[in-house]
Amino acid sequence: MKRKSKYNVVVVGVGVVGIEMLRVLRQRNFPVGDLRVLARSTREITVDGEKYSVKAISPEAFDGMDIALFAGTEGEKGAAVIYAPEAVKRGCVVIDNGADFRMDPKVPLVVPEVNAADVKKHKGIIANPNCSTIQMVVALYPIHRRARIKRIVVTTFQSVSGAGQKKVNELWEQSGAFLAKKPIKPVEFPYQIAFNLIPQIDVFMDNGYTKEEMKMVNETRKIMGDDSIKVNATCVRVPVFYAHSESVNIETEKYISANEVRELLLKAPGVRLVDDPMNRSYPMPINAEGKDDTFVGRIRRDDSVKNGISMWVVADNIRKGAALNAIQIAELL
């Protein structure tokens, strides 16, 4: 992208992620020239006291713009599938938070702390990875470079905000009903999520894994640029509002001690080491909420295998897991 002093930016979508994108653009003083906010219908929204007028999306709305940030998830009738090619045709570079283009070999899938250089290969569209994958690769990439990761066994504890604002509201309402001993009628979730766990995120595939679990397998390999990494994932929705947590177990080719992992992560970009268990210091969702870093702790050797390490990784799924990562990609441009 040509170097300019200001860039005209379009944000498509005003759900949890779209709103966080507007917030992050301001917080990071991104050099925004014109700013357009698009959604299905016209309206006014207020984010942190700042008013934005939302315009109805159309191909022409991308005329004269430089960067288009698509906040949606995915879907044949989603904005990205329909409008991303239109935006590219009109000269925009598209950064898509959704899953539609992620595994397309022509589309770079980028986590700036891991594969910033891949941005250069874009042909108009750059994809933002899945939230659970982003925080895991931020924590694992420095270890992979040092000791080569052969296998990852990960179990996620994913907050409801990963599924959108309506799910956030539903956890709130269900919890209130439960405490008031009133019946709970799930609408957005298939089952009660308040004080419960749902071991399903996204739809099931024929192999018994969910689409979310397979994203962690395939996206991890693409971002780390190593198809030989084996990944096994179990993704679980938990009654937490913001931030995803992950229990990550890895097996490396070369020996690496828990202390070496700590030293690597202490200086790793985007990582905050919180690892002093004797003083009850470890990452937790309430401390990661609203933060940019990926928090890593509970690092310990796993002697059940030749070169094993276990750890606990927490990050705000709306910030690093979505909006922040997308805008970091825009900054690379």
Add this chain to the structure above:
Amino acid sequence: MKRKSKYNVVVVGVGVVGIEMLRVLRQRNFPVGDLRVLARSTREITVDGEKYSVKAISPEAFDGMDIALFAGTEGEKGAAVIYAPEAVKRGCVVIDNGADFRMDPKVPLVVPEVNAADVKKHKGIIANPNCSTIQMVVALYPIHRRARIKRIVVTTFQSVSGAGQKKVNELWEQSGAFLAKKPIKPVEFPYQIAFNLIPQIDVFMDNGYTKEEMKMVNETRKIMGDDSIKVNATCVRVPVFYAHSESVNIETEKYISANEVRELLLKAPGVRLVDDPMNRSYPMPINAEGKDDTFVGRIRRDDSVKNGISMWVVADNIRKGAALNAIQIAELL
């Protein structure tokens, strides 16, 4: 133990587990002769409409009794350490829910579905395993017998009731305060547990693992009678009231398909198979609460390793995880 038509039973402790023991004794029509309920101080309690008069514990309170069920957890000054030897001296067989005697080579550690025969080796005391271990071995033992399990990587999602009634109350109170946007002051838990996760259960050991995690390593080997099984555990407290859930990944010596695992577990004692993901059927805490079975689902091959299987295991930690298992041991006697 000599065969009798009725047995005199002592229940020591009237916390969550002690009360559930009284409930299970009635529900299973255990042939109770005299029943004594002991605690630190005298009081009256009501369980499911039935009144029990609680007497202060003393060595003499065990005179003339046959079976003593200790409901506590563990501790140098706990009832089991002080009174279990007294009870044995007076002719009782002690079944201890706590951790004090579990790894004693003279004390059998029993899950009836797995190692019922070990009961016979007792010298007065039989130990009830840790809740998270019980449900895991109930689900894994049939697979171990068929295909030999070499390694287990487990991440737990443990409900607050595992830590006692006060913790149950605190999750309730913290959640109410959170929804009312009032400040949360943790008393029982080290941190906020409402809408949060705490990756620590019990104290930390020098190796970076918690005592709870090491229990899963050591108790699993003792119950399954196979010291070669490697176990890596991560134990996490979640804002759920009842039932523990576990994401379990295993590696077996012999090949076993997901369907074979399902067939084995369909006829395994104490297991309820809930595994039809396409119809959103999988185990969840709200469905396991108050039930005797260990619920298993999300069974699938893990191709990230030679012979891998992943699964999701849920059980009521107060029933199968504590009270029920103890009374099943008493039934074996």
